[in-house]
Amino acid sequence: MGYHRKKIVLALIIFHIFILSGCWDREELNTMGVAGALAVEEKDGNKELAFEIYNPIREEEGGKEESVKFHRSSGVSFFDAIRNITMSYDKKIFFSHIKVIIVSEETAREGLLGFFDFWTRQHQPRLSTYILVAKDVSPSEVLSSREEMEDSYADYIMSLVKNSKNSGKTVSINILDFLKDFYGKEKQPIVGTILMKEEKQLGEGNKTGNKLYAEGAAVFSGDKLIGFIDGQEARGLNFVTEKMDSGVVVSPSPDEKGENSVEIINSESEYDVDFSGNDVRIKISIRILGALAETNAGVDTREPEIIKEIEKNNSQAVKLEVEHVIKKAQKELKTDIFGLGSSVHRQYPEKWASIKDQWNEFFLNAKIEVNVSTEIPRIGLINIPAGMEERK
Template sequence: MKRWLALVLIVMVTMTTCGCWSRRELDTLGVVMGMGIDRAKEDGKISLTIQILKPAEAKKGTTGEGVWTITSSGYTVFDAFRNATMQSERELFLSHNKVIVIGEELARAGIAPLVDFLDRAHEPRRLSYFVIAKGEAKDIILAEHEQESIPAKAIENMIKLYGDTSMAASVNLHEFLKMLASKTTDPIASRIELIGAEGMEREEDSQKRLRLTGAAAFLSDKLVGWLNRSETRGFNWIVGKVKSGIIVVKSPIDESQYVSIEIIRASSKIIPEIQDGKVSVTVKINQEGNFKEQMSNVNLTQPELFSSLERRQAEVIRNEIDAVLQKAQKEWGADIFGFGEAVRREFPKVWKGLEERWHDEFQNVEVRVQVDAKLRRTGVISTPAKSR
């Protein structure tokens, strides 16, 4: 018994004297909420802009004042981080990081070197959203927000709401890295930009508002171009990430008036085929919508008009898909849709010969789009209030 007591004592003593290495109190932490990575002015260096939480202010909820920002530079991302601590009185803590913004210039030069640290270190989370800034990432981080006291949180919430329109890509680091690691699939990320002066009452506000404007497409790890909003929804249709959104079609009776249809659910299926060594892909879209608004004053809630609306709805979807296919496939040759993976899964034997030259082959793949669009419900009224 005495021996064991002595042992327990030794453990206790060693723990008290040399424990606590990794201990950090909450008030010694600088919680990083968002980060932006840009190319620095100096050659070959990386400039890092990080947004650090000020807990007391953030709790008060004063708009946009819950954080402060540091900009630092270094040869690697981690180097820049550690350099940033020299301007911070608190140890930087990355686990609660919400968004990672990459500047356009750096993204065009290749993104793989930047994400290694984010994947390898234990603190950063793969659930942070991955966003490409049109312009400089620093501007995005410094942008102002009316409601949220933590700007990074505001950006996160914006991306989370992508499903209301499905016109933006919602990609977190985890998904991005998965696409990046794939041998054939090219990654895609959210695109964010500062919007201009129009519509703002005060002059100083005008330059500092953010808007999600679609997606950034990559070829291998380099940014090749941007998808605008409807093209992004085209992309989301193909990969089955459309959650909701509005499809605006012209009224079948009065071409000058519009009808809005709310997407209730949508799914997609990518079916690859190989005939005579030629790869073709069929994309099947199943979509259901609700009739939500009409601006004409005719009664559209009749079966034959409904099916006409359905056709128009399918037409819109097809156009969106065609647009994105045109850009990604024909213009860039970037397989952001994962057609290569689909072919590999269905035809592993053929794929062996195809893998090396997939990117050349991809541009020649014939893509057939089949849209099955349905209109389900009319809302709580049938005819408009002022009907003819």
């Protein structure tokens, strides 16, 4: 055997040591409980966890098994609770595939740092996992209320969070986003909220059922929950933070005989900070690119003047929404949820060094001016609205 061939054989042998041999850390599928969602709450000082675990044996003779199963455990610490689950469940929880964590309101008010310490210290959990706060409902209740749309509840909630960009009425925040805000000090963390509403079920007479909504956002100061904003306010927040890439704004028509719905295609924001002594003035300029999606006012959308009026009314509607959420953040929540601190930091770095620890007080007293402009280059496939001539 030639010298080079010997080397190739040796390299292959070494390579196969890695890929063919077993090792101490092998994880067999039948010994793992692959979790998709996790509910976190605290009761009597104990950490209570509920897992949605994928069931690999779904189809069985004579029947159909659920695609997921639920298991609970509790312990003094999060890790203690996780290991305690093995007393009642024969598999070891595998964390890497957890897509969403739902935290109870009480746990969030106590502070999430303890949980994040556990989550980021371990090698299996991932920072890309989405986090939500369950408002007015227990997170384990959220997990165990089955929906028909998806096999897995984790997938269903994930879809709700991801689809939120279509309405802009919530925020999709993962653990990395939260930690960056928490450590960055320029913006207070926010996370999405999950609600459970009782609704009449279609085709079931007066029978009611629980329906999940990913709507609004939970506002934190540091790692502690301090309040909530609703869906409309979350949309105002998303306009400021440039997270509104879709969604619909309804505004009164120019003749005030109906409404126009404008679909948001893109939204950009600019922040201009001005200091005079200790007074901060911040000018937020929002530029919206939209498309006319619907009008029930019978206005002539062929007229440029009419389109200008629609643009102006749309801008006014967004301005009111944004001003409302800013007022709420300053007067009620008393915290900068918009990340305006980062604009101050970038525009006045020297000043920021001296005020960063008191930024919140500066924010509360800041004079914030909002300017919104809308451009509607497209009006859809029709130019004479339905019923316009009849209305005349």
